Amino acid sequence: MFNLEKMDNQVPGDVYLCQISESVSCGACCGLYNVGDASRKALTALMVRRTEAFLKLPRNMDAILDFGRKQKLVGKSPFRKFHHCPYIGLVGESRSRVGCLLHPLGNNGVDFRGLSFYGGLACRMYFCPSCHRLPRTYKAILREVAEDWYLYGLLITEREMLNAFFQEIEARLGRLLKKADIVGNPRHIEMVRKFMALKVNWPFRRRPGAGLCNYFFEDRLYSRPRISYKAIGETPSRYDTILRELGSSFDSTESLHKAEHMLDRLFSRLKDEI
Template structure:
């Protein structure tokens, strides 16, 4: 774990066209630099909000998902996304300005995404350990269903829960898991309705993941159906489906081989 890992997904960080690492890094850096010169008053902070919203106006894949302009970089090296209105943020001198945000201070303090409540603590620790920085971490940790399916695929084959320590202590296992999680960024079988890397994780049913039409390609439902669905997959043929299943199996197998090798090295 390091000081570059945090999540700004619930603040709408990824809800923009493209949402590449460099694009979002520049966005957060610009907000941080400009907010540093803002007088800490309600009027000045609201003026900053208006300026940022106008500057960043553009297509939002999820129109019901607000993108907060007060998300910037925090920390001494400005490596970690966080709230520029937080009382511990630079320049706020312990004063909580989050009440000036769109959702208000109560929501900012008390809202937690479904992953926070539903993912086992060990799985959350593993994701933090594996993801090297905020970009992949924020995209992956909010994918509750995807992560549940991935860990189920690994742990079913292991015959036991995956322990955070065996991942933290073994670089090959971390690298293999990073490749597996990286399917979120590099998946080649996305459907035409894919909205980008952002995940709409609110439980209001507005943007459900589309089921895969196996009948159209004369195929049986895949054993990896949940992973395929959460990755936004669509297939024009059985050959494409098989290629997708093989890709998932290959990545899972790399994780298992890395874990087996580590166990052999320690004599377990």
């Protein structure tokens, strides 16, 4: 099932990012994270509950539409105009990754995606800006180091943050990055994983718990606010893009410097290694 090479030839951007292994996949464009509580625990519980309920359903149009209508979300979605699809659930033999519950693979070959809000064509054909625009090497690295669907899907649409991260590495190397620079070195794999984890454990986020969901569509209906450096008597950080995309807010020079120091430490893992 995971013939990634074959898939790479069929997608824009040449690196397939959506369903990549038994436990790593993404459902971000289905609105997976656009829920009141997008923490790992709450989202996993929602996926398990929803999938178990869906598996008991008779596969007919009325039952599926009724199921969709009854999917209640707890709490307020961060982006009102970003649809959370009630058919994103857990797929695969051991239900260990997110995916579409209406996909033919889980429904004896019948494609029920036409019953969704976006319609079957959009579900089949949509590819997010990361697929189109992230450099191939970055995508190949992320695909290799990702450990589970939750963090992978949270990060993979963070195009600006990922670009800034990998470009910083390239600036330190003084050349373009190669996939082997990272995946051939456990210390560097760990560095990328730690960077990915900042998305959930970043201590300088404007509102703790908020900002996990990323609105990445090209219409830019919602964007992350800029950091007000002036308010603390500072000029923009050299890590400005990363800090902004992590949803940071600083109330003092000291907190800004602490955040920069965390990133310095992370990047220092590259020292003398490549």
